[in-house]
Amino acid sequence: MPELPEVHTTTVGIKLMTKGLTVTDVWTDYGGAIHNGKLNIKDKNFFTKFKQATVGKKIINTGRRGKNILINLDGGVTILIHMKMTGHVLYGKYKKVGNSWVANQPGALQDPFNGFIHLVFNLSNQKQLVLSDVRKFAKVTFFDEHNKNAIELELLGPEPLEKDFTWQTLGDRLETKPRGKIKTVLMDQSVIAGIGNIYSDEILFESEIHPESVVKKLDIKDYKNITKAMKTILTKSIKLGGDSLSDYRNIAGERGGFQNHHKAYRQTNLPCPKKNCSGIILRKIIGGRSSHYCSVHQKLKV
Ligand SMILES: [Zn+2]
CATH class of the missing domain: 1.10.8.50 (Helicase, Ruva Protein; domain 3)
Structure with a gap:
């Protein structure tokens, strides 16, 4: 499972590549009846809310808390991604083939290992931010001042790399x-x-x-x-x-x-x-x- 250094590396990458871009659409094939009622995108109704909250919003910043990636959008909405066991976020040019997404540029994104795409954010520069996750354990949700979908953040202990952590x-x-x-x-x-x-x-x-x-x-x-x-x-x-x-x-x-x-x-x-x-x-x-x-x-x- 990705730990602090891996989540940090991903967070810095997302911040560099997506700051100022707008989310133009979101696609997922996560789901299944066992997830019904959960406060994450694996629940169909929740995913509808997630789309309403994120599409059309600009990415302002990306940060990290514990093993959680936090993508801040304008309007006070934050996307939370926990990559869990096998998830990793990728960025580049993708295209939809049938009901799945494939990398549409040469290089490491073409590695079959990176090909288990279950979540896609289309961005205003015609590129995509995607989540590859072979075992599908990742958690993705959003929160804002009205929707407390991420109370687990409040339960986290302090950050070990902060200067005041002695x-x-x-x-x-x-x-x-x-x-x-x-x-x-x-x-x-x-x-x-x-x-x-x-x-x-x-x-x-x-x-x-x-x-x-x-x-x-x-x-x-x-x-x-x-x-x-x-x-x-x-x-x-x-x-x-x-x-x-x-x-x-x-x-x-x-x-x-x-x-x-x-x-x-x-x-x-x-x-x-x-x-x-x-x-x-x-x-x-x-x-x-x-x-x-x-x-x-x-x-x-x-
Ligand atoms: Zn020894």
């Missing part, structure tokens, strides 16, 4: 889940926004903390180490364009580079890459998610 902030947030395992708590979006499976593994590897350590057993030194590792690793991944080990692609359909820099995530049975450490990387399911960590230098505190 080790004290981390400590205050972790202490809301004192009995939790650190890996699970770091991925809890209400504690800190934007971190998932890949970056929690990498952050704990760097911080020398075992993922099953209990939050209340951590000390100030651990808070400082986690905060430093979090900022360093997330920033490094943003510079590399995010992580494309799985489905993530940037809006041009191209891979990021962070998957070539993993020290723990999916490195099972490889020697620990930390200098002078004799450990190997182990894999264990923690809180329902696979976790990767060094058998020697990541200390278990319980």
Whole structure:
């Protein structure tokens, strides 16, 4: 699933390419009876409202909150896209063939991997902003002052890359889940926004903390180490364009580079890459998610 660096990369791309353009039409083939009544475009009636709220509006800005892309339109309407497991937003020239959309320009958008188009925004420059999503788990909705369709945003914890996010902030947030395992708590979006499976593994590897350590057993030194590792690793991944080990692609359909820099995530049975450490990387399911960590230098505190 795209995490903070991937969503950031996509957000910056959308902002660069679409600012000032107008949404001229919206198309989707998301749907199905199981989604009826939901406050997202997979519900047919909701999609009608979504179209009314967005078509004819100009894109003013694009931002991010946690793993959510937020596209601001004039008139106070915001489109929210959560890419979930396999979604990625793409931008370029597309054409409709039968009841599906295909890229109509050479390059990475033609990659079959980018071809699972389930949502299309037609834009006033005759190009399209689309969502490719092979497993169709993505969530798309809108909100404005009258329509509170995105209350989940209000439940998100603070942003780890904000300047005012310090080790004290981390400590205050972790202490809301004192009995939790650190890996699970770091991925809890209400504690800190934007971190998932890949970056929690990498952050704990760097911080020398075992993922099953209990939050209340951590000390100030651990808070400082986690905060430093979090900022360093997330920033490094943003510079590399995010992580494309799985489905993530940037809006041009191209891979990021962070998957070539993993020290723990999916490195099972490889020697620990930390200098002078004799450990190997182990894999264990923690809180329902696979976790990767060094058998020697990541200390278990319980
Ligand atoms: Zn090690």
